Amino acid sequence: MKKILLITFLVIVLSSFVLGADTIGTQVFGNVFSADSNETRALLDWSPEGNNGTKLGSPILSNETWTFDANGEQINHTDFMPTGVDVDFAISVWIIPLDIVTGVTGKPIVNQIFGPRNGDFSLFYNNEDFKFGRFTGSSTNAEIFISSLTLIENTTQHWVVSYDASESELSFFLNGSAPDVQTGSVSGFNVGNEIGIGNTANANWFFKGEIYQYQVLNRTVNSSWVNDTFAEGRFFNPFDIQPPKPTVILISPTNNTITNNINQSMVCNVSWVDGYLTNLSLYINGTLNQTNTTQVINNTNYEFNVTFVEGDYYWNCLATDNNSNSSYADNNFTLHIHTGIPIIEQTG
Known part of the structure; x- marks a missing residue:
């Protein structure tokens, strides 16, 4: 009788993450939840640039599923796989390869998708052939070869x-169908040990790309399920993590100012914790009035001198950083110029 892996029903929804402007590449997350009591997903973040393949928080370790809050901090974990038990399971990963190099021996796209006890499942790109296999701690391995893919x-x-x-049988599927494979012998093994994506000591073997979702099921899957999953984009609900934007605060004239003075000094403050600011622009009634592109310094007040004609106006400032992220102040300020009234100003 097969021993069945029990997975705790888990419902967690991740909100937008905020990363610094010096983050290279697109970081992609999706939601983490269990569609039913028979399956769950473990979501890992991947940094698509650089050699380290850095993940937010820790990689998934033995019999634990890690989840992260909106700050990328670990918030809880749940039992994932029992150790010392031979079980049916399936692993499903959505990825986007960003760096495919031909003619380079041993150039992996994904290394160590997950590691059951005494083994890692790895996908290697090798001289235009693909090798997918279970690698043990020694030179012995049981492999599935996929050619001309x-x-x-x-x-x-x-x-x-x-x-x-x-x-003791492995099945492999790519984009909804099973490719031509030559299957090596695969001995039974116990689930446990480290689970991770791209966790290897050789920095040159890290995957360069985007990993969208990583799912573990406590059962085997057939080609019909895989095909439907791929066709429907099931379990594939990513969103991009954008770096924070500059903060803009309108200073003067204060909101709802009424004055007969047609010459006004429009002052706004801009702050930014990462990168640097490239320009600050003044908008009046939704139209660009003027731009400061020379010396935009963090946490500084900037002044724009404007001569108005009588009328009612709203205004705001737009700040832009070196990554082309831009933002206005949260709310427009209004300004009322009435030349026929006594020389007096009402603000607030």
């Missing part, structure tokens, strides 16, 4: 590996 950079790929414990 073409990937397109920046195109979403759906990878699935399914393991039948009773038959």
Whole structure:
């Protein structure tokens, strides 16, 4: 009788993450939840540039699922896989390869998708062939070879590996279907040990791309399920993490100012914690009036001198940083110029 892996029902929704402007590449997250009691998903973040493949928080370790709050901090974990038990399971990963290099021996796209006890499942790109296999701590491995398989950079790929414990059998699927494979012998193994994506000591072997979602099921899957999952984009609900934007505060004239003075000094403050500011612009009635592009310094008041004619106006300032992120103050200020009234100003 097969021993069935029990996975705790988990419902967690991640909100937008905020990262610094010096973050390189697009970071992608999705929601983490269980569609039913038979499956759950473990979501890991991936930094698509650089050699370290840095994840937010820790990689998933033995029998734990890690989840993160909107600040990228670990908030809880739940039992994921029992150790010392041979079970059926499937792994589903949505990725986008960003760097496919031909003719380079041992150039992996994804290394160590997950590591059951005494083994890692890895996908290698090797001289235009692909090698997917279970690697043990020694040189011995049981491999699935996939040949003449073409990937397109920046195109979403759906990878699935399914393991039948009773038959000690691995099945592999790419983009909804099973490619031609030559299957090596696969011995039974116990679930446990480290679970992670791209967790390897060799920095040159890190995956360069975007990992959208990482799902673990406590059962094997058939080609029909995989095909439907791919066709429907099931479990694929990413959103981009954008760096924070500059903060703009309108200073003077204060909101709802009424005056007969047609010459006004429009002052706004701009602050930014990362990167640097490239320009600050004054908008009046939704139209660009003038721009300061010479010396925009963090946490500084900037003055624009404007000569108005009689009328009612609203105004705001737009700040832009070196990453082309821009933002206005939260609310427009209004200004009323009435030349026929006594020389008096009402503000507030």
